[in-house]
Amino acid sequence: MDMGTASPEGWRTGPTDLLAELYTRAQLANRELPSLVDGQKKYFYVSTEAIIDVLDLPLDKADTLRDFAEKAVNLLDKAYQQTETKLQKLLTALESNNVKVELGPRAKKTLHITPEGEKWYVSAHFRETWLISLPIYRVSADAEFPDILNVSDQDLYYLQAGWRASDESCDQNKPRMGTTQPWQALAWAAVRYGYLRIYLSALNLNMTEPTFAWTITSKSWNQQWPKREGKKLAQKIAEQHPLGMLTWYLGDGEKHPEVLRFAIQNDEKYEPKHLAQQILQVAYQTNYGILLDLLDSEKWQILKKLQPTRDPVYATLLGHTFWLSYSARAQQLLARTVLKSLEEAQRLIQALLQQGVQAKTYTWYDPKTGKNYYVVQLNGTNIARAAQLYPELRPALKELAQKHNIQPKTPLLRRLLELAENPPLPTKNLIS
Structure with missing residues (x-):
């Protein structure tokens, strides 16, 4: 479909709106390209030297890591030459109506x-806004990334599962990572160490600043979770261990001041703040936490600032102690209890279900004991159902509402506040 040509002036008519935006973004990229390249080159040099120094790498691994950084820098130099030429040609063509x-x-x-x-x-x-990219051709290199972590096979398995649960994909049965963040490329390569194929495939012409699209394929590993269903399987594995949740968060997690938030296709998964403390503890027991400090990942820094809720609110339900939590940003209320066995968790879930209260369970790994425990969780709707049936929940709801100054912004929150402030007599008429 030929949509014609246009010039920089008078583009705000019909399909030429895109060309006006493209022209603005291309100008920005042309201005910012030198600093983008210089900044990423410096990042690779500084980060690798810090890793070598702090992790005290032996000489052979240090040389391998320096060679990796040098090849990444060479790719940036080649990409700079190509993208600079293409940006200038693109701007000239747009200005002369020749597109x-x-x-x-x-x-x-x-x-x-x-x-x-x-x-x-x-x-x-x-997709909500224009995603515009300038192609980069034949800018790739083979490189080797050393094993800098020396973690156990089990820890490595969960770290890999978390990346597969998020940003990692599959290229002919080989793990592949796509990112615009150099820190993410290094954090991923550390758990898929060995021989890699590195590409600089595009320059993204964004509204705020341009970014390079890095693509890395691992040649030394086979993808343990291939095909489309592999991502779902990796997510189930990742959520069983804090290291899996960590790399899942580093990939698909979103910056949030109150909770850990994960993207799952078109849905979202929220986890409480106390999980951040478990993640940090286990990450620092391996070298991965130290590595993330050296890479200066913004997501990692935000994770470190998350603090667990002080003075948690507790309630007893069917003989089990639940703790209640509330996220103002997500407007989400949760109740959880921890059990030692899956059988005990299933019995509690079945007892709740007989009363019309639905719960879910997931595995929690305690790094202090090295054991798995089973968390039974109720969402806000089912907390309201339980509060209608079990009056002992209502004082805890009132305490939580006062502590967090919960406002009736949604029908569910309004119902929960009604139960907390003026609880009706227990009834078998459950809310929908």
Whole structure:
């Protein structure tokens, strides 16, 4: 579909809005490209030297890591030459009305913007906003990343599961990672150490600042969780151990001041603050926590600032002590109890279900004892159902509401506050 040509002036009409935005972003990328390249080159040099020094790597591993950094820097130099030339050609073509906009042959929601006389094109995909990328061709290298962590096979397994649960994909049965963050590339390579193929595949023309798209394929590992269902399986494994939850968070987790938030396709998963303390403790028992300190990951720093809720609110239900937590940002209320065996957890879940109260269970690993425990969890709707049936829950609800100044912003919160402030007599008429 040829959408014609346009110039920088008067583009705010019809399909040429995209070209106006492309022109603005290309100008920004052209200005910021030198600092982007210099910044990432410096990052690789400084980070690898810090890793060598703090982790006290032997000479052979230090040399291997320095060679990895040097190859990454060489790729940045090559990408700079190519993207600088393409950006200048793109800007010239836009200014002289010499571009063609077409629908991609396979992706119906992707547009290709091609400067006249060129075989390459800029890709633009609309998903809430325009995602625009400038291609980089034939900028790749083979490299080796040493084993710098020396963790146990079990710890490594959970670290790998967490990455697969989030950003890691599969390339012909080999693990592959795509990222725009150099720290993420290094954090992932540390758990998929060995021989790697590194690509710089695109320059993303963003509204705020340009970014490089790094793609790394592990040649030394086979993907333990292949195909589409592999990601779901990896998520189930990752949530069994704090190290798995850590790398899942580093990939798909989102920065949040109150809870750990994970992206699961189009849904979200929330975990309480106290999990952050478990993650930190186990991470520092391995070298992975130290590595993340050296990489200066923003996500890791935010995780370290999360503190568990002080003076937790407790309630007794069916002979088990539950602790209640509330997230103001997520407007989410949860109740949890920890049991020593799966059988005990299943008996409690069945007893609740007989009263119309649904609960779920998941495994929690305690690094202090080295044992797995089983957490039974109620969400807000089922806490309200339980509070109608079991009056002993209501004083705890009132205490939690006062402690967090919970406001009736949703029908569920309003119902919970009604139960807390003016509880009715127990009834078998459960709320829907």
